[in-house]
Amino acid sequence: MQIKYLGHSAFEFISQSGNILVDPFLAANPSYTPKNIINIFVTHGHGDHLGSAIEIAKSQNSLITAIFELAGYCQSKGAPANGISFGSKIKFPWGWALFTPAFHSSSTPDGQYAGMPASILFEIDGVRIYHAGDTCLNSEMDIVREYYSPQIALLPIGGHFTMDEEQAAIAAKKLGVKTVIPMHYNTFDAIAANPEYFKSLISKSGQSAEIMEINQVLPF
Numbered sequence: 531m532q533i534k535y536l537g538h539s540a541f542e543f544i545s546q547s548g549n550i551l552v553d554p555f556l557a558a559n560p561s562y563t564p565k566n567i568i569n570i571f572v573t574h575g576h577g578d579h580l581g582s583a584i585e586i587a588k589s590q591n592s593l594i595t596a597i598f599e600l601a602g603y604c605q606s607k608g609a610p611a612n613g614i615s616f617g618s619k620i621k622f623p624w625g626w627a628l629f630t631p632a633f634h635s636s637s638t639p640d641g642q643y644a645g646m647p648a649s650i651l652f653e654i655d656g657v658r659i660y661h662a663g664d665t666c667l668n669s670e671m672d673i674v675r676e677y678y679s680p681q682i683a684l685l686p687i688g689g690h691f692t693m694d695e696e697q698a699a700i701a702a703k704k705l706g707v708k709t710v711i712p713m714h715y716n717t718f719d720a721i722a723a724n725p726e727y728f729k730s731l732i733s734k735s736g737q738s739a740e741i742m743e744i745n746q747v748l749p750f
């Protein structure tokens with residue numbers, strides 16, 4: 531599978547069965563055109579994560595999977611959505627997704643309650659990827675490592691609303707991943723961060739950071 535960075539916390543996972551979007555906030559990426567999107571995942575309701583999920587789900591006829599209340603909101607706006615919660619692996623043709631608690635908040639852009647915020651662990655074509663969403667450092671990450679051993683983590687480093695570079699480096703260690711892709715930084719002033727500093731911190735524990743450019747694609 532391949533990972534394409536779309537800016538902020540937005541990623542496209544390119545699998546053998548089709549393309550999977552996560553947190554498709556595309557304000558920083560006006561050139562992006564969704565194609566062959568079979569599934570969309572949204573970690574929580576904030577506008578910089580829900581992004582264009584509803585519009586893309588409708589135009590691509592693709593299913594949004596999100597926490598129950600947020601999925602209900604997407605359905606109320608006419609998008610196909612699958613309401614789930616923390617617990618079990620949700621199966622798909624390309625593998626599975628498992629939602630775990632994130633420590634943050636979650637409301638929709640128009641102020642409705644959107645349930646709990648999530649981090650999402652994916653297995654796609656056999657590769658395990660942890661998308662932290664927006665969260666602080668938390669001990670759910672220990673469970674993720676102990677039972678699921680992800681290879682790749684997508685971690686926020688921008689601080690203010692989430693972990694900063696130093697906490698994300700601790701998270702990388704807790705998760706035991708080989709590779710971290712930093713996200714959720716420098717999109718706006720409050721989340722200014724230095725990905726090279728993050729990279730230097732995690733290299734001390736033998737882990738690598740891939741600092742991705744918008745629209746860059748990496749194979750895994």
Ligand code: NI
Pocket residue numbers: 574576579634635664691
């Ligand atoms: Ni948020």
Ligand code: MN
Pocket residue numbers: 576578579664691714
């Ligand atoms: Mn955010």
